[in-house]
Amino acid sequence: MRKGRNIPLTVYALGVYLFLFTPIVVLVLFSFNDSPRNFMWRGFTLEWYPVLFKDARVLGALWISIQVAAIAVAGSTVLGTLLGLGLARLRGGFGGGIADTLILLPMVTPEVVMGISLLLFFALLFDAHGSILQIAISHIAFSISYVTIVVRARAVSLDPRIVEAARDLGSSPLSAFWHVTLPLLMPAVGAGAMIAFALSFDDLIITSFQAGPGSSTLPLYIYSRIRFGVTPEINAISTIIVSVTAVIILVAWRIGAVKPAKPQPTI
Amino acid sequence: MEAATNAVPEIRLRDLTKQFREVLAVDHVNLEIRTGEFFSLLGPSGCGKTTTLRMMGGLEAPTSGTVEIRGNDVTRQPPERRPVNTVFQNYALFPHLNVFENVAFGLRRRHETKDEIRRRVGDALALVRLTGLDTRSPDRLSGGQQQRVALARALVCQPMVLLLDEPLGALDLKLRKQLQVELKRIQREVGITFVYVTHDQEEALTLSDRIAVMRAGQVEQLGSPEELYDRPRNRFVAGFIGTTNILDGEVVSVSQDRSVVRLGTGELCPGPGRAPAAGQPVELAIRPEAIELRAMPGGAERASSLGGSPDGGASALRGNIEQSAYLGTGISYIVRTVGGQLVTVLCTRPADRFDTGDLVELAWEPASALVLAPTDEPGQAAAQSKTDAQEA
Numbered sequence: 001m002r003k004g005r006n007i008p009l010t011v012y013a014l015g016v017y018l019f020l021f022t023p024i025v026v027l028v029l030f031s032f033n034d035s036p037r038n039f040m041w042r043g044f045t046l047e048w049y050p051v052l053f054k055d056a057r058v059l060g061a062l063w064i065s066i067q068v069a070a071i072a073v074a075g076s077t078v079l080g081t082l083l084g085l086g087l088a089r090l091r092g093g094f095g096g097g098i099a100d101t102l103i104l105l106p107m108v109t110p111e112v113v114m115g116i117s118l119l120l121f122f123a124l125l126f127d128a129h130g131s132i133l134q135i136a137i138s139h140i141a142f143s144i145s146y147v148t149i150v151v152r153a154r155a156v157s158l159d160p161r162i163v164e165a166a167r168d169l170g171s172s173p174l175s176a177f178w179h180v181t182l183p184l185l186m187p188a189v190g191a192g193a194m195i196a197f198a199l200s201f202d203d204l205i206i207t208s209f210q211a212g213p214g215s216s217t218l219p220l221y222i223y224s225r226i227r228f229g230v231t232p233e234i235n236a237i238s239t240i241i242v243s244v245t246a247v248i249i250l251v252a253w254r255i256g257a258v259k260p261a262k263p264q265p266t267i
Numbered sequence: 268m269e270a271a272t273n274a275v276p277e278i279r280l281r282d283l284t285k286q287f288r289e290v291l292a293v294d295h296v297n298l299e300i301r302t303g304e305f306f307s308l309l310g311p312s313g314c315g316k317t318t319t320l321r322m323m324g325g326l327e328a329p330t331s332g333t334v335e336i337r338g339n340d341v342t343r344q345p346p347e348r349r350p351v352n353t354v355f356q357n358y359a360l361f362p363h364l365n366v367f368e369n370v371a372f373g374l375r376r377r378h379e380t381k382d383e384i385r386r387r388v389g390d391a392l393a394l395v396r397l398t399g400l401d402t403r404s405p406d407r408l409s410g411g412q413q414q415r416v417a418l419a420r421a422l423v424c425q426p427m428v429l430l431l432d433e434p435l436g437a438l439d440l441k442l443r444k445q446l447q448v449e450l451k452r453i454q455r456e457v458g459i460t461f462v463y464v465t466h467d468q469e470e471a472l473t474l475s476d477r478i479a480v481m482r483a484g485q486v487e488q489l490g491s492p493e494e495l496y497d498r499p500r501n502r503f504v505a506g507f508i509g510t511t512n513i514l515d516g517e518v519v520s521v522s523q524d525r526s527v528v529r530l531g532t533g534e535l536c537p538g539p540g541r542a543p544a545a546g547q548p549v550e551l552a553i554r555p556e557a558i559e560l561r562a563m564p565g566g567a568e569r570a571s572s573l574g575g576s577p578d579g580g581a582s583a584l585r586g587n588i589e590q591s592a593y594l595g596t597g598i599s600y601i602v603r604t605v606g607g608q609l610v611t612v613l614c615t616r617p618a619d620r621f622d623t624g625d626l627v628e629l630a631w632e633p634a635s636a637l638v639l640a641p642t643d644e645p646g647q648a649a650a651q652s653k654t655d656a657q658e659a
């Protein structure tokens with residue numbers, strides 16, 4: 001049933017969106033500003049983008065970000081998928097409740113706290129003081145929760161009989177996982193991977209505790225540049241990051257991150 | 268062939284038991300299923316049919332007891348190693364694969380050649396009359412079509428035994444009848460043993476060579492449809508297979524070919540010659556179609572000729588028509604006897620038409636009334652198995 005528009009609600013929603021997106025729109029607009037200083041519109045230009053791609057420090061930071069993200073996505077997707085599947089089977093019971101709560105914890109822990117704890121973890125146990133691998137492992141630590149939750153939501157809605165049918169038709173447990181469970185979980189696994197990428201690609205706070213010399217990611221680089229003033233060049237980098245992240249999250253949403261697996265039609 | 272295959276049953280269950288925490292789902296079941304037969308497990312909801320079937324297929328591990336297939340103990344074998352395949356109640360088709368790939372699944376796991384797979388999937392789809400739907404996705408099939416895919420997917424593996432768990436349960440009545448006929452045809456064509464789970468007694472009677480009636484995790488009676496219908500062993504089976512009237516009473520006298528039973532209401536009625544001694548309690552089962560209704564003139568005192576009783580010892584029950592229902596094949600009446608006992612009668616002859624309130628006599632051949640073995644009430648049996656479970 002379609003109801004008539006609720007005008008106050010529409011206005012309110014528009015207000016919220018305006019509040020959320022105006023800063024981003026301004027940032028994007030000023031990346032096309034024909035002036036080395038911000039906050040004064042001088043006219044349209046595309047010159048800042050080519051400048052970026054010639055800047056060795058920007059490209060270097062981008063390359064580090066990509067390496068970190070690749071390791072973080074691979075690690076958190078594999079571990080998070082397995083954990084999500086395990087938690088789906090563990091449903092109910094006291095143990096299940098505890099496991100569910102623990103997996104949410106990294107999502108609500110303040111990033112500063114998480115950053116410090118990871119720093120201590122690496123420094124005390126491994127005497128490590130910043131590297132690409134260390135950053136990537138930190139990213140895995142906070143991305144796993146997201147992958148797990150997305151995968152678990154779908155795994156819970158999988159009919160266990162479908163896996164039993166695979167076993168009945170001659171699949172070993174591993175083969176049933178490979179040919180049935182994994183393909184059916186794939187949308188969630190893909191969505192989880194994309195969320196992990198987005199999280200890794202624009203994390204600043206946790207990364208700042210793990211980075212050492214020669215391992216500055218793109219957000220860290222931007223942050224260090226801001227101290228010398230926000231330039232259109234920074235806006236241009238930020239615009240690229242925002243666009244990439246937005247596209248990835250959108251795709252993740254579309255392929256069914258939060259949607260449950262399609263139930264068998266009932267007759 | 269018969270002698271050889273009868274020697275080793277296709278499936279033998281020995282003391283098969285399954286305990287789920289506090290529920291004793293299957294309780295020391297012993298069964299022998301013969302090669303090539305259509306065997307049904309029949310019983311009310313929750314009696315352990317599905318659990319029994321799943322233990323045959325290896326999808327559930329028994330708490331104790333063994334499963335043998337053609338003489339081999341497979342109790343510890345995982346499902347993928349057993350020569351049986353299952354048609355699941357909700358079909359459990361693979362939603363990410365099309366019809367062809369669903370059916371080909373088992374063959375691919377065995378690494379059959381491409382040509383072999385194409386040929387056998389084609390044959391299987393033809394067998395279930397689904398040719399041409401190869402590239403359809405399962406969620407774009409009707410319930411009946413999904414059911415056929417599930418059947419083809421299991422049969423293509425050429426199992427020794429096909430296990431079916433209420434395969435028609437989700438379909439409407441008409442489609443169900445149609446698929447019953449097809450199932451029987453397919454079973455004849457492929458010639459393998461079918462073990463069929465259902466709670467629909469009519470379906471079991473129509474399809475099966477033999478039926479095991481289950482209650483509370485145990486087999487109550489095993490036999491052909493005729494045996495179960497004509498000679499139910501106890502009140503539970505009599506009540507579960509078809510409709511029947513069960514009359515509680517006490518034997519008054521027994522002679523050569525008939526007896527006289529006094530019902531709880533005090534009325535006398537005829538019973539079979541093979542009855543307990545006079546004075547013993549007895550349960551009589553009489554099928555509604557075995558009873559004949561006769562109009563009684565309003566003032567008649569006695570039904571002397573009823574039941575062909577020359578000795579006059581047994582009279583027939585009398586009562587008033589309380590309800591009637593037209594069933595198409597006949598008319599079903601519910602009669603309240605003078606003593607207050609309700610009796611269901613099925614008249615298939617159109618001549619016998621009575622109106623509500625009419626005074627009638629109920630007559631039956633003494634031999635058509637069956638003496639049931641005394642049993643616990645189902646409720647008691649369930650309670651009993653529960654206490655057993657707790658002790659275990």
Ligand SMILES: Nc1ncnc2c1ncn2[C@@H]1O[C@H](COP(=O)(O)OP(=O)(O)OP(=O)(O)O)[C@@H](O)[C@H]1O
Pocket residue numbers: 287288290291292310311312313314315316317318319466
């Ligand atoms: N996985 C399980 N965990 C706990 N109890 C179970 C489980 N599976 C079955 N049971 C219990 O075991 C008993 C037998 O169940 P089963 O599914 O075999 O019954 P059924 O005869 O197939 O019934 P229906 O006709 O409703 O399908 C029931 O009391 C059920 O609640």
Ligand SMILES: [Mg+2]
Pocket residue numbers: 316317318
């Ligand atoms: Mg069942």
